[in-house]
Amino acid sequence: MAEKPAPLSAPPAIPVISSFRVSPLLLLALAVAALVGLPVASVLANLAQGGTSDTWSHLAGTVLPEYLLNTVWLCLGVGAGTAAVGVGAAWLTTMHEFPGRRFFEWALVLPLAMPAYVLAYVYTDFLQFVGPLQTALRETFAWQRGDYWFPEVRSLGGAIAMFVSVLYVYVYLLARTAFLERSGGLLEAGRMLGLSPWASFFRISLPLARPAVAAGVALALMETLADYGTVAYFAVQTFTTGIYRAWFSLGDRVAAAQLAACLLGFVALLLVLERTSRGRARFGNSGNRRGPARGRLVGVKGWLAALGCTLPLLMGFVLPALLLVRLALGDSEEGLGWQRFALLARNSAILATLTALVAVLLALLLAYGARLAKRPAARVLNRLVGLGYAVPGSVIAVGVLIPVTRLDNWLAGQWQAWFGSNPGLLITGGISALVYAYLVRFLAVALQTVEASLGKITPHMDEAARSLGLTQGRILVRVHAPLLRGSLLTAALLVFVDVMKELPATLVMRPFNFDTLATQTYTLAADERLAEAALPSLAIVAVGLLPLIALSRQIARSRKG
Amino acid sequence: MAHLELQHVVQRYPTPTGFHTVVDGISLTVPPGTIACLLGPSGCGKTTLLRCIAGFEEIAEGEIRLAGEVVSRPGFHLPPEQRRIGMVFQDYALFPHLTVAANVAFGLGDLPRAERMPRVEEMLRLVGLTGQGEKFPHELSGGQQQRVALARALAPRPRLVLLDEPFSNLDTELRERLSLEVRDILKQSGTTAILVTHDQHEAFAMADEVGVMHGGRVQQWDTPYNLYHRPANRFVADFVGQGAFLPGLVVSPTEVTVELGRLESSLPLECSALCQTCDSCPLAREGCHVDVLLRPDDVVHDDLSPVTAAVEHKAFRGAQILYTLRLDSGAQVQALVPSHHNHALGEKIGIRLDVDHVVAFKTPAATSTAPRQPASASAA
Amino acid sequence: MAHLELQHVVQRYPTPTGFHTVVDGISLTVPPGTIACLLGPSGCGKTTLLRCIAGFEEIAEGEIRLAGEVVSRPGFHLPPEQRRIGMVFQDYALFPHLTVAANVAFGLGDLPRAERMPRVEEMLRLVGLTGQGEKFPHELSGGQQQRVALARALAPRPRLVLLDEPFSNLDTELRERLSLEVRDILKQSGTTAILVTHDQHEAFAMADEVGVMHGGRVQQWDTPYNLYHRPANRFVADFVGQGAFLPGLVVSPTEVTVELGRLESSLPLECSALCQTCDSCPLAREGCHVDVLLRPDDVVHDDLSPVTAAVEHKAFRGAQILYTLRLDSGAQVQALVPSHHNHALGEKIGIRLDVDHVVAFKTPAATSTAPRQPASASAA
Amino acid sequence: AEDKVLNLYSARHYQTDEKLYENFTKQTGIKINRIEAKEDELLERIKNEGANSPADVFLTVDAARLAVAHELGLFAPVKSKVLESRIPANLRTDDWFSFSTRARVIVYNKAAVKAADVQTYEDLADPKLKGKFCSRSGSHPYNLSLMSAIIAHQGEAKAEQWARGLVANFARAPKGGDTDQIKAVAAGECGVTISNTYYVARIMRSDKAEDKKTMEAVGVIWPNQKSYGTHINVSGGGMLKTAPHKEAAVKFLEYLASDDAQRYFADGNNEWPVVAGLKFANPALDSLGKFKADALPVGSLAMYRTKAQVVFDRAGFR
Numbered sequence A: 001m002a003e004k005p006a007p008l009s010a011p012p013a014i015p016v017i018s019s020f021r022v023s024p025l026l027l028l029a030l031a032v033a034a035l036v037g038l039p040v041a042s043v044l045a046n047l048a049q050g051g052t053s054d055t056w057s058h059l060a061g062t063v064l065p066e067y068l069l070n071t072v073w074l075c076l077g078v079g080a081g082t083a084a085v086g087v088g089a090a091w092l093t094t095m096h097e098f099p100g101r102r103f104f105e106w107a108l109v110l111p112l113a114m115p116a117y118v119l120a121y122v123y124t125d126f127l128q129f130v131g132p133l134q135t136a137l138r139e140t141f142a143w144q145r146g147d148y149w150f151p152e153v154r155s156l157g158g159a160i161a162m163f164v165s166v167l168y169v170y171v172y173l174l175a176r177t178a179f180l181e182r183s184g185g186l187l188e189a190g191r192m193l194g195l196s197p198w199a200s201f202f203r204i205s206l207p208l209a210r211p212a213v214a215a216g217v218a219l220a221l222m223e224t225l226a227d228y229g230t231v232a233y234f235a236v237q238t239f240t241t242g243i244y245r246a247w248f249s250l251g252d253r254v255a256a257a258q259l260a261a262c263l264l265g266f267v268a269l270l271l272v273l274e275r276t277s278r279g280r281a282r283f284g285n286s287g288n289r290r291g292p293a294r295g296r297l298v299g300v301k302g303w304l305a306a307l308g309c310t311l312p313l314l315m316g317f318v319l320p321a322l323l324l325v326r327l328a329l330g331d332s333e334e335g336l337g338w339q340r341f342a343l344l345a346r347n348s349a350i351l352a353t354l355t356a357l358v359a360v361l362l363a364l365l366l367a368y369g370a371r372l373a374k375r376p377a378a379r380v381l382n383r384l385v386g387l388g389y390a391v392p393g394s395v396i397a398v399g400v401l402i403p404v405t406r407l408d409n410w411l412a413g414q415w416q417a418w419f420g421s422n423p424g425l426l427i428t429g430g431i432s433a434l435v436y437a438y439l440v441r442f443l444a445v446a447l448q449t450v451e452a453s454l455g456k457i458t459p460h461m462d463e464a465a466r467s468l469g470l471t472q473g474r475i476l477v478r479v480h481a482p483l484l485r486g487s488l489l490t491a492a493l494l495v496f497v498d499v500m501k502e503l504p505a506t507l508v509m510r511p512f513n514f515d516t517l518a519t520q521t522y523t524l525a526a527d528e529r530l531a532e533a534a535l536p537s538l539a540i541v542a543v544g545l546l547p548l549i550a551l552s553r554q555i556a557r558s559r560k561g
Numbered sequence B, C: 001m002a003h004l005e006l007q008h009v010v011q012r013y014p015t016p017t018g019f020h021t022v023v024d025g026i027s028l029t030v031p032p033g034t035i036a037c038l039l040g041p042s043g044c045g046k047t048t049l050l051r052c053i054a055g056f057e058e059i060a061e062g063e064i065r066l067a068g069e070v071v072s073r074p075g076f077h078l079p080p081e082q083r084r085i086g087m088v089f090q091d092y093a094l095f096p097h098l099t100v101a102a103n104v105a106f107g108l109g110d111l112p113r114a115e116r117m118p119r120v121e122e123m124l125r126l127v128g129l130t131g132q133g134e135k136f137p138h139e140l141s142g143g144q145q146q147r148v149a150l151a152r153a154l155a156p157r158p159r160l161v162l163l164d165e166p167f168s169n170l171d172t173e174l175r176e177r178l179s180l181e182v183r184d185i186l187k188q189s190g191t192t193a194i195l196v197t198h199d200q201h202e203a204f205a206m207a208d209e210v211g212v213m214h215g216g217r218v219q220q221w222d223t224p225y226n227l228y229h230r231p232a233n234r235f236v237a238d239f240v241g242q243g244a245f246l247p248g249l250v251v252s253p254t255e256v257t258v259e260l261g262r263l264e265s266s267l268p269l270e271c272s273a274l275c276q277t278c279d280s281c282p283l284a285r286e287g288c289h290v291d292v293l294l295r296p297d298d299v300v301h302d303d304l305s306p307v308t309a310a311v312e313h314k315a316f317r318g319a320q321i322l323y324t325l326r327l328d329s330g331a332q333v334q335a336l337v338p339s340h341h342n343h344a345l346g347e348k349i350g351i352r353l354d355v356d357h358v359v360a361f362k363t364p365a366a367t368s369t370a371p372r373q374p375a376s377a378s379a380a
Numbered sequence D: 001a002e003d004k005v006l007n008l009y010s011a012r013h014y015q016t017d018e019k020l021y022e023n024f025t026k027q028t029g030i031k032i033n034r035i036e037a038k039e040d041e042l043l044e045r046i047k048n049e050g051a052n053s054p055a056d057v058f059l060t061v062d063a064a065r066l067a068v069a070h071e072l073g074l075f076a077p078v079k080s081k082v083l084e085s086r087i088p089a090n091l092r093t094d095d096w097f098s099f100s101t102r103a104r105v106i107v108y109n110k111a112a113v114k115a116a117d118v119q120t121y122e123d124l125a126d127p128k129l130k131g132k133f134c135s136r137s138g139s140h141p142y143n144l145s146l147m148s149a150i151i152a153h154q155g156e157a158k159a160e161q162w163a164r165g166l167v168a169n170f171a172r173a174p175k176g177g178d179t180d181q182i183k184a185v186a187a188g189e190c191g192v193t194i195s196n197t198y199y200v201a202r203i204m205r206s207d208k209a210e211d212k213k214t215m216e217a218v219g220v221i222w223p224n225q226k227s228y229g230t231h232i233n234v235s236g237g238g239m240l241k242t243a244p245h246k247e248a249a250v251k252f253l254e255y256l257a258s259d260d261a262q263r264y265f266a267d268g269n270n271e272w273p274v275v276a277g278l279k280f281a282n283p284a285l286d287s288l289g290k291f292k293a294d295a296l297p298v299g300s301l302a303m304y305r306t307k308a309q310v311v312f313d314r315a316g317f318r
């Protein structure tokens, strides 16, 4: 073969200067990251702007300290709660065998379909002083107000419970993936060194799943921080309340943006702290020959495990769904009609599907870009993209609105200059701006999921493929994408459900006459018609549920072998 | 008071169509303080057997006892962490999130704090990684990682150590040094050990006893000397050491003729007096055809010898060259010749036999039942 | 028209405090169709050097050329996928989501569809995995996985194949068979290859040329014969083959005396005529102290010899036993003795020297500059 | 060319508005394209869309928001005889118009609180009601609007004192919406609250047993009938400066002031029409009876909006 000059060996006309840094894929990834990170960056940029000190000093002097305290407690509660429930559920279902495990494995994902604000509505309706439960209690025992103690739903504790009930799913999904992808060999090594299965959980599985758990908790916290609907309904005033107050009540958008930027800074700081505390340690596994062997939990232990998995499912899904059904049945007024429902569901599904697909593609691109990049710049950019999730929806909506309308107006101007007629706003009026807004907000979810798994693929896999002649782009398609199939599905699923539930951006960015299940729920709920809002809420849950079930079973199947 | 005892252990992996029996009825006994080695071709079930002993695989039949106490039998299974067995994994299985020192200290939970670090230091010194304790596994070379795995398994002073090719990624020198040192440590502490290796020299150097596995069964469990010089069957003869088979004819209870001459065996070829024909004879009797094992050192290069053979292949072995030679009949033999006798491929060189021990097996009949028992006899 | 050329290649890993130079100025040339081997202790940079050649690491200095074309130099770097270099990784790096057949077919994208499957079949047959194509990597044993990795790298007929310990998890028999077969395939297709191995026998058997690495440098790049018999420096002498050093005194340009007697060298010990004292002499001259390398086959067991030594350690090697012996002076030597001479530890046995080639190095002075050049001479 | 479409940005979030718009299309053949969202976000959208904005009409609730839009210069002046003649002067400006009003009334538990004790907004701050008052959040526009009116009438210092009095009387921390407060009053969790009329009316019109029980337990009071009158806020809108369909926009605004449309507000959404003397068929509004509304020009509520929030914050009314 030596005598045949290989055609491939023809030297490239232009020397590729250090292909690692300027691979086109990496450039593309950087461009996308910059684009999606733009609104977040513009929010952050407000920090540089001199604030109207009036608003600041007023807020700082009156309500801000309380808001901050509430926020900290809320974060601590939701963080600890989601971590405990999510990791516990993932650990039980991946590492053990007990009655109903197969069912729980996918059913535990269901609470994700339940929007936190809907959860807040139904639990409040059911549990508050005037709700059916307390009323029944009072009537049965002839109690008066103050005669008995009952936990107040609309409180900090209640808000934490609501968030944990639905957001633990993030931790569950990511931790579960981490446990499954973890080389069984490491656990075996631990057991050889005298660790019981429980001890190996705390000393091996958990530390190794740390990036995944951290990612899951980060998602849960960011969603908590960005939430306004639930906390406002519960009258738990958080930092986000402060942002809305500065903006809407005090009419100071700059101060609001500055507050939002502070929030982001806080989140970024947390993330950086978590990363740096990992030090030089790695969490990837080289040989993943054997998956973990499931320990069998028999007798009482088995039933306890089943009970442990039932509780979050009950809290986050079964109970609220039943309450919603109860509300919907009790609603005497005429409903919306099936046709209208079908239309709303279709709109929601289109948006969610579209966004999920794009988000997964972009997340894969960005995560892979960061893997390719030898310098930390790409990773920093990805973190910036990730911050979008922590920005309250209305703030991000406006953050998106500004660049998009500017671009739109510029385009219109160009069009007019060239063709003489005014086309109006091309992007703002369509779905694309909305999808962009969703991406800015939810790409983080997909990115965290994909990154957590990509990190676990040994770099030798890339190198082996490259030595077999594949370019980086094709490696992504032929090696990483299939290896990440489970994570990609998970990511798509999370984004899909998140978009189904999203409200503030959908409300303000949508095209004319474009209603979704979420906007419909809002319209009714804002009018304090909870009973009527139950139906579209149920529909959100239902429409979100179908792919959820299909996909989570798919994920369970893809992990076999 | 045997330390490790396996009785007819069977292990099966489920397959889509049923079961794949990987360990197929293995019985063996490893006395306390003994170092045993498992040799065998790739995929013969060595790792699986170790995993059964360690407690990672449940067994389908048989029984495993450790220090007299049953640890595995169908339906009963002592969890691995309660067996006090140390294990070095083929793929190291180091904890990527812990430093080297923390990896080594991992199993030292029972030790008082003050004693932990000295023990870690001691182990690191042993494997030649002093001062590398603060590194993370991914910052080490493959061989260094393997040494950490070894140190980690030995640190808690287990009752039984299982080593799955612990030296396979080390260079010869380090490998020899380390294997001798590990042997010394094990011997000093009286620890029983089972070692899986592909390297026969290593097995011979380290082990008191060696088991040769094939197809899920132990073919022979013996001392290195016997494995080499008295292989129990054709597979062992073939697998252990080098050599080639030459067809021979039994001419008397102590004599066999082969192409290269007549071989005399002091002991009779153990033919059963009862059998009348070769076919019915479990071993070999006069007139039977046998295959005679010729080790490379049985064939001596002698320029004066009338018998010559052509050089087919040669492998440089340092002091010697291993020649593969083709006889006139077309049969092949191997010869180990000092390396200054450098002959070209195709050259014909003189050889003679210098066998002090005849190993012969009945030539397999058309029916493929290979003889299990050797016709073995020491030379006079 | 050299196929692979490295000129003063330097590679460094960044460390928290600066740089760690792993490849330290390596120059070498591998002619087309040659099979070269890298030998060296764990952590000496072998894998890293292969990674530089494959294009996974950028180099800090020097130049790498493949078929005359520069593929790496500081500031220029041809991406690995454009180099058409095949690689077999130490940890296999098989694609877990693909079957064995799909793994092997992975690099065959350029081949017409119809040719792909036959090529895969061919490769699987070669590595002894016919019929296992539909399995997934995790369903194979470690050795089987390694063979898949080998098949995958060879399938696209690369211009250069890099093998990072491709046989380290195989049993001796399979290893020898496979290494010879791989050698044949490489030779037939005229593919150039570089193989990293820890097994010297393997290196000697497979390689046309062997490079011994240490501390990021190539210590000697030579034929197996020369490495063993004419080591370029003390490190190589120590690392390749077995043996021990005995202190000696140069008594004439062709003679050295050691504890066990006088060794005669037909060639002068290459002492520079210019130097007046031992210290200033780069090699050795009369009156200088040297260390003489004694291979185990240089020391012959002879019951009649007046010189005796005590058995310190013995290792069974099949046909022979490798004895480590202690001389009266306390110095150690090794001797390879046929295995029927079974002596107990502590026993004193007679030995004599049978050196046909004296290898001696100047004894390191108090200043630790070890001599780089050997004082080597063939025996008459 | 006659405009065949109208682009509407609306911050009204009432299910019943649908029929109101359908009727317009039926009458004029003009199709209505609609985006409904929250007030402030919609304002941002209009502002950012600038000259190319497709929006013709902006509808919202709360006079302060209308005033903000006016200050941002988003509205175009509309000269329309119809509008001028049908809408009272204090409920319109040059460029925006109110189309319906809602009043903030006092709702009390008949068993726990005496009607005589809760006749004015000021009464609610009386220590007599300690532990009896409940309310929705102080940052909600309805409460801010009321506070703005109080500041306009009594000055900032008195207003703050009043807010402190309310806070001292809290039965529980502010939470929930107006409907929740009414139910809490009925159930005895608290004794008195303030609520928008259309929530009260909606419960009154409900057939559900629990709602009927609720209304039996509570009484409704028109506050401050002896002084400046009950606080009202409006829902209204105007044509945008950049409206591409100006003709349709004016038509639509005039339609909203028509009898037909006004009846939708009343019958459908329990709001009071702005057109005087209109006959409508809403028994709940009828039973609430006639009342004296605060005559404060609604536009001036905007002036005190920020101050209202500051006062609430200082008083600890969350």
Ligand SMILES: Nc1ncnc2c1ncn2[C@@H]1O[C@H](COP(=O)(O)OP(=O)(O)OP(=O)(O)O)[C@@H](O)[C@H]1O
Pocket: B013, B014, B020, B022, B040, B041, B042, B043, B044, B045, B046, B047, B048, B049, C138, C139, C140, C141, C142, C143, C144, C169
């Ligand atoms: N989890 C599994 N499921 C099914 N078959 C398996 C599994 N693990 C191993 N095997 C099969 O069992 C057989 C024995 O495997 P084992 O790993 O014990 O071999 P080994 O002797 O250690 O080989 P090597 O020397 O190559 O490491 C092989 O044929 C392998 O394909």
Ligand SMILES: Nc1ncnc2c1ncn2[C@@H]1O[C@H](COP(=O)(O)OP(=O)(O)OP(=O)(O)O)[C@@H](O)[C@H]1O
Pocket: B138, B139, B140, B141, B142, B143, B144, B169, C013, C014, C020, C022, C040, C041, C042, C043, C044, C045, C046, C047, C048, C049
């Ligand atoms: N990514 C890295 N960062 C820093 N140092 C490294 C890295 N990879 C390897 N090294 C160091 O470089 C040196 C050479 O490593 P290399 O893997 O090339 O050794 P090797 O000769 O292949 O060893 P082995 O035979 O054990 O596989 C080692 O000291 C190792 O610790």
Ligand SMILES: [Mg+2]
Pocket: B046, B047, B048, B090, B164, C141, C142, C143
């Ligand atoms: Mg194995």
Ligand SMILES: [Mg+2]
Pocket: B141, B142, C046, C047, C048, C090, C164
């Ligand atoms: Mg290496």
